[in-house]
Amino acid sequence: MATNNKNLSALINPLSKDNPVIVQILGICSCLAVTAKLEPAFVMGISVIAVLAFSNVIISLLRKTIPTNIRIIVQLVVVAGLVVIVDQLLKAYQYDVSKQLSVFIGLIITNCILMGRLEAFAMGNKPWPSFLDGIGNGIGYAIILIIVAFFRELLGSGTIWGLQVIPQSWYEHGYANNGLMILPPMALIVVACIIWVHRIYNKDLQE
């Protein structure tokens, strides 16, 4: 029972209390760059979940054989191999999205969430909990990505997933899209607002 609880918390904690983006402050770069529209954000989230879960499992299986001196290189090579697979899959099946994401799929390699979780969790735990930890952190990351992308797309282009949701009559009465929301600096401010709201409810995280 105790191990079950531990596994469960490895999966659940990263969703809110220990969220990789807004609490651990990892993986900010891609979070800002790909969130102008909902669709690329969603694809990015899925890619990160997949890469994170499998690299966690692989590193966890190898954890006893990796010499500590070169562990960073080993980790990076494992992650890079997985990212290349994801990159090629996206190019084959989702070419438009992969064009929009441009270098940011490649940058999953240096996404600090990966290195952070590999170092902090997979190096010291068995494969199954590592897998759950990877899934949990990936989902935590994807949730933030989707919230940010939702607000940016809604306010910035008046659409959700490419469908127009702000009625045409509003535009005729003088409503205008907020062009600033499309630009990357606003992503930072949206994330800051999420952190603000999150910390109001989680007092122990306040500094």
Add this chain to the structure above:
Amino acid sequence: MENFNIFIRSIFVDNMIFAYFLGMCSFLAVSKNVKTALGLGAAVTFMLVISLPINYLLENYVLRAGALKWLGPEYADVDLSFLSLIMFIAVIASLTQFVEMAVEKFSPALYSSLGIFLPLIAVNCAILGGSLFMQQRDFPSVWTACCAGAGWGLGWLIAIVAIAAIRERLQEYSNIPKPLRGVGITFIITGLMGIAFMSFLGIKI
């Protein structure tokens, strides 16, 4: 002249932090005071200046389609570009390890001040990002790659020193709402600075 333009562009118009938001994690984590920020900025600049030309040569003489022509005509249609991600990160990671050893051997004083940041650099997205942008933009020569690397590095250095200076002041003089303290306010400041840096976008050089 061309190279100088690219250098200036990379510092201001294409600033790694404010235009592309790369290298954000260490930017947020290590910007609590100016001195360490300066150290990390210098290390990142150094790594960009070295790794970009190496990756440029690798890209143009080994990886891209037809790049292996110098081995003989039968290699002319070999395309290894799918390997570029792994090659770039391997170059960066091993360079980091190498630089760490060299600095430790020849300048222990610098090593102890940079110590913890050196391994962090391997996973700084600004460095891999630089190589990937280099690949995307088809720079004409290895010097251009060098200048762009220096520019991106300096731009990153300026950004992290600026934010560290602001954060030092904030701690002393401002009264921020409690939930926003620390990370939250840093995000907002970075966003505002990003908006300010967007004014460089109109400059054509």
